[in-house]
Amino acid sequence: MKVFMYTLSTCPWCRKTKQFFREKNIPFEYVDYDLADEKEQDRILDELSRLNVTHAFPVVMIDANIVVGYNPEKYIELLDKGKQK
Amino acid sequence: MFVEVAKMSEIAKGGMKAVEVNGRWIVLCNDNGRIYAIERRCGHMSAPLDMGTLNGYILTCPMHHSQFDITSGEALSEPVPRDFGDEVPPKNMGIYLQNIAMLMSHIKTCDIKTYPVKVEGDSIKVDLELKDCDRLI
């Protein structure tokens, strides 16, 4: 199970999201969009638009599932689903 | 020493009025019935603040939109934009420049301050003796 997220260093909900996974001891990778260089930002925006996501953060990807916005209930649901596989 | 500079009836609530007092230009601001007096020159580039906008206690400069607290004189924000960066200047740049010129036409050029200097050997000393009303750059 792979957890990856795009976040903003200025967003409290992104912080809460990282905190959620840390408290559950679930390893994850993240990129703070606002701290990335221009090229990387372009790449991220491209990726997000291909996934039909606007520039609202956080964007959490649990395997192939995408959750936009802080949503701990959804994270739990997807993590449980992932464990069952 | 207090001197009369205007009448209450001359400045509506939310309004401003520039007045010249003994060669100095100040702006009177009416925040919901309370009058505040500030210097006319913006702390950024000396634009006439009475030509800006007053929203409660916050005055926005007409030139680059720095904001000031009229109750304390505190500068609340930097000018916008700070610099254009790579952005291409607009086609109607001429209108923008004309506006700047219009604003600056209301600001007279003042004498500049000088400070006493003393040289002691290789050391150059300046007597600043700053007063509260002096601007620190």
Add this chain to the structure above:
Amino acid sequence: MNVESRKKALRYQFEKVVDPLGYKFSPDEELVDFLLEQEVFLERKHGIPYCPCQGLPKDREGRMKLVCPCIPFHREQFDYMKCCWCLLYVHKDVTDTSGLRQIPLSEIPAAGLKRG
């Protein structure tokens, strides 16, 4: 420039803008304070207080839609959420913010979203 003074000034100005739109500052004071502080830093960096929870696109028009308060540009979505994206503003009748959550545009029902 003093951060606290700027936060107070932003709050003073924004209150007047969101009130006629049917919104008020969230009763969660800690969150409001944090978000306003982030906006002060964003304003220092970019010259404009952008939403701290939305990524800035390259184009100016896109960026203008993220200047706080960005409610007018996301009206239907935020009205459905009863708050703005970062939860700085909430509908006037909201007293308890624990039930509010961020709902992406794709999950807003068509009935709640005017298209075209």
